Amino acid sequence: MHAKTTHRTAAFVLRVLDYGESDRIVTFYTEDFGKLKGIAKGAKRSRRRFANALEPFSCLEILFSRRGRDGLALIEDSTPICHYASLRADLERTLIASYLIDLTDQFTLEGKRQADIYRLLAGFLDLVAQGPALESLWRFFELRLLKLTGYEPVLDRCLACRSLLDPDQSYQFVPREGGLKCGRCGIATYDALPISIGTIRTLLLGRDLDLAKLPRLVVSPQTARESQAVLTAFIRHHLGRDLKSMQVVSEIRKLCI
Ligand SMILES: [Zn+2]
Structure with a gap:
């Protein structure tokens, strides 16, 4: 005892x-x-x-x-x-x-x-x-928490060929596989999501930037949309469901539109 x-x-x-x-x-x-x-x-x-x-x-x-x-x-x-x-x-x-x-x-x-x-x-x-x-704070928190808990998605290279981020390449995000696939390696699968190089770069920046500077990081509407789709799908993949608090947000936003 x-x-x-x-x-x-x-x-x-x-x-x-x-x-x-x-x-x-x-x-x-x-x-x-x-x-x-x-x-x-x-x-x-x-x-x-x-x-x-x-x-x-x-x-x-x-x-x-x-x-x-x-x-x-x-x-x-x-x-x-x-x-x-x-x-x-x-x-x-x-x-x-x-x-x-x-x-x-x-x-x-x-x-x-x-x-x-x-x-x-x-x-x-x-x-x-x-x-x-700011909506972007949700995403940067998600990314940082995923990193600290060992679930960080791979955003700085292609999961298949391992080549580093290339601004001339196109990418898709595969939640099930945990990160990016470049245009050379990625065969469009049912759960692959489009992601632009601008969104990838903003997410990498928001993941590592000093916290006090985060609210000044400009996030375009396209990046906001893409990063939400990608991270929500990734988190859903790991948890096997949507978070209740996220469902509440969706319901409230529907009412407010
Ligand atoms: Zn590749």
Whole structure:
């Protein structure tokens, strides 16, 4: 039997589930322990210990205990760090933030510490909270998260002949195969998507550019369209379905048109 140990760490709330009369089961992405699931006993009643902090994409410091490295943690206390009021006050920003945390939840496993994923989430939530709700931020977050979780699509060369990106060549993106195929190698398959050299270059730039400079990166309507099609298909291929938060976005946008 492992002894119970207590830890303190900063964490983003990914998901909250009511449990029983008064408890909540909360999934966090923590700075020091990766994804972590814990039970907040009496969270529905205790405003003193949990205030309104246990809401998706809130950032807080949590105090938790658990036996061993795995298993459900007991969330003993929490202190709000940032509630992201500006994200909650604006529909577009709420949609982006919900998607970022949903995607993080889907592509990460409990018990694997990756502080760079915590920093990625923190950096993008700050960008969305402080600047315009740019569509391109969705794509650059997707790419960076895919890279950190080991699912990065190949965008700098042809998957088949391995030749590096050539501005005179045409390309298609094959989600099932995980990247680009050049015009010499690619036989159009049912799931191959067209992608222009401009889109490929923008995605590569947006993947690596300093975060503070991202909102200034100009994305053409064609690139926005192509990169959305390509990355959505790629993510769907890995998850085997569409994300719920993405379906919500589609429904809302249909209503707003
Ligand atoms: Zn090729």
